[in-house]
Amino acid sequence: MTSRPPKEAYTDAVWFRNETNTLFANAWIFVGTVHDFQQTGDYRTATCGNALLSIVRDEDGNLNALHNVCRHRGAELLEGSTGNCGKTIVCPYHRWTYAHDGSLRGVPNKVECFPDLDRSGYGLHPASVGVFRDLVFVNPEADADFESWIAPLQGKHWPHDLTAADVKEAIPLAYDLKCDWKVFVENALDGYHLAYLHENTLGGPLPGLNEWEPVGDHMIWHATEEGVRHRLPMKVREEAGNSGTIESASKTGYGGVYFLFPTTIIVPTPYGISISALHPTAAGRCRMTVRHWVGPRQSKDERKHIPGFDKSTGIISSDNWKTHPLETGDFQTEDVWICEKIQRGLESPAYTHGPLSNGVGAEDAIRWFHGTLDKHVT
Template structure:
C-alpha cells in the first residue's frame, strides 16, 4: 500500500534496478499495484457536448466508456458487457437511447449504467437479477478541460487528493474553447513506459538531443516543482524561445512566459502548455518493453493565424507514419522515411533514444552511471513514487538496485 509521498530529492540517483524496465513479473506488479488504482487522462470535456456523447478510451489495461448523461454529468463505465464480456463500443459516438451490446443486445442506462433490458428475458433468463448486472463503474475527475478516469468506482485516493493541490498552485490558464485540434498522433515505442516518462522529466538532454527541434532550453533555464506526486517544470521566462514566434498566441495566455510548461501527472499522463499551443498525452503500457504515446494538441484556428508568423519549416509530423480510419496518425521508427534525428519531430527523437536505451538494458555491461545534479533529480523522485506503490520485495531486485 502506498505510504506518504516521497520528499523532493536533494541529489540524483538511480533507484530502480534495470530489471524493472524489462521484467514481465515487475510489469504485472505495476498493473496490479499501481495502474489499477491510478488516475489517467482520458479525453476533454469538449469531446462530449451533447447528452449521450461518449468516448471509448483505453485506461491502461481497462477499456472504458466516458459518457455525458442527460443531466449533463460525466460518467465512466467499463466497456465490457456483463453477459459474455464483449467490448460494447469500438469507436466514439452517441448513445442517448442506451448503451447496447452488439452481441446479444443487452442494454444499459446511460445515466447510471444499470441493466435496462435484454431480449427474451423471461424465456432465456427467468431468474435473472438485473439489478446486480449493471456495467462496472469507474470514477471521473476534471481539471480545466481535462477528464481523468480511475478504473475503480471508489478510488483509494479521490481526485482532489490525487491532484495534491495542483488546481490551486500550478494551474494552466488555457481553455480549449475556440481552439482548433490538430490531428491526434500515436507514437509506438519499443521501450518500457517508464523510459519515456523519465525522458520527459530529463532536462539534461534538451539542448543536445533536441538541438534542431526544441533548441533548448539549457538546464540553467529550467526548474521543477513537486506537486503531490506530480512533476511540473518550466523554463526561465527571460529565455528566448525561437519557436513560439512562428504562431499566433492563444488569447488570455501570458506571452511573457514563452517556454512550454510540462506537467507529468503521476504515473503516466501529462500536459504541455505554452502561449501558442496546449497538448495532453497519455503513455499506455503495452508490455514490459512496449508502450505508446497518445498525443492531442490544440492551437488557434488556421484562419486566425498571422500569415507573417508562418513557420519556415514543415509540420514536424508531415510525411511520417500513416493515418488510420480513426483519424489518428500512427508513427513508429519503422514507418519513418528518414532517420529519426532527421524527422524534425522531437517526439520521434525521444522515441528513438528511448528505444536505443531499452536495447542497451540487456547488455551485461549496462549499469546506470552517475546522474546530473541539475536536470535529472526529477527522475529520482519519479522512481521513489513508483517504489511507494511497487516496493522492491524480491531479494534479487533489491540486490540489483544496490
C-alpha cells in the same frame, strides 16, 4: 534515498504484470475533455491496466465512468475510442441493454431464459471520473479519490483555456513507441538533454535554467525567462521577435511541462498546448496519443509532415522513418529516437545503471519520479 528501479522494471514481463495489477489498478488517466461529450450518449473508451473503461454522457449531462464489460458473458460493450451509443448501451452478443448510468434495463427472453434474474444486481461495474480544468480523467476503482489526486495542482498557474477563440484543436496524433512507458516519462522529465539531443531544434536550455516543482504526485517544470527563450524552437523564437510573447509567457509562471502521474504529459507554450497520454502495452512497449490545441496560424493537419506517419494506419512509427531523426528538425522525433535507443540499451546484458546527476534542473526530477513509483508499485 530512493533506489532506482532495476533494469527489469523496463524489460521484464513479470514486472510489467505487477505494475498492471498494482499501479494501474488504481490510476487516474487522461481520457479526453468535457467538450468531447456534447450529446447524450457520447462516449470515450480507455484502457487502464487490464481494465476496459468507458465514460458516457447521460441525458442530464452527467459523465458516468463504467467498466466496459457486459455482466452476462463479459463481452466488450462500446468499441472504438469515441462514439455515440444512443439512448442505451447494448451488448452486441445477446443484446443485454444498459442505461447510461450502467443499470441493467433489459434482458431479451428474460422470462424463458432468466426467470429468477434480479436486474438490480447486474448493472455495469462502476469506475470513477474526475474533471479538472475541462480535462476528464478516469480510474478503474469505483471509490477512487480524485480530489486528493488533483488537489496539489489546484491554484497553480495554468496556461490555456481550451475554449478560447484563438485556440483550436488540431487532428490528434498516435505514436507506436518501442520503449517502456517509464523511459518516455523519464525523458520528458530530463532537463539534462535539452541542449544536446535537441541542439538544432529546441536549442536548450542548459540544466541551470530548469526549475522542477514537485506538487504531490505530480511535477511542474518552470523555466526562467532566459530558459523560456531557449526552450522554444528556433523558428518560433524568430517569429516572436520583439512582440513580448515569450517574455510575458514566462512571467505568468506556467511551466514548460506538467506531468500528472502516472502517464499524462501536458506541454504548454505561448502559442498552444499538447496533452500526451501514454498507454503501456507490454514490457518495453507503449503507445502514445497526443491531442494538441494550436493557434490559428498553424495547420489543422500536420501529420503528413511528421516523420514516420503512415496515412493508411494513422500511426506514427520509427518503422516508417525515411530520414535520420536528427535531420528531421522535429524534436518529438528526436525524443522517440533516443527513447527507443535507451530501450535497446536497457535490454542489453551489458547494461548497468550509471549515476543520475545531482544538479538541480538536470536529472533530479527523474529521481523524484522513481520515488513516486515506489509509493504505488508494490
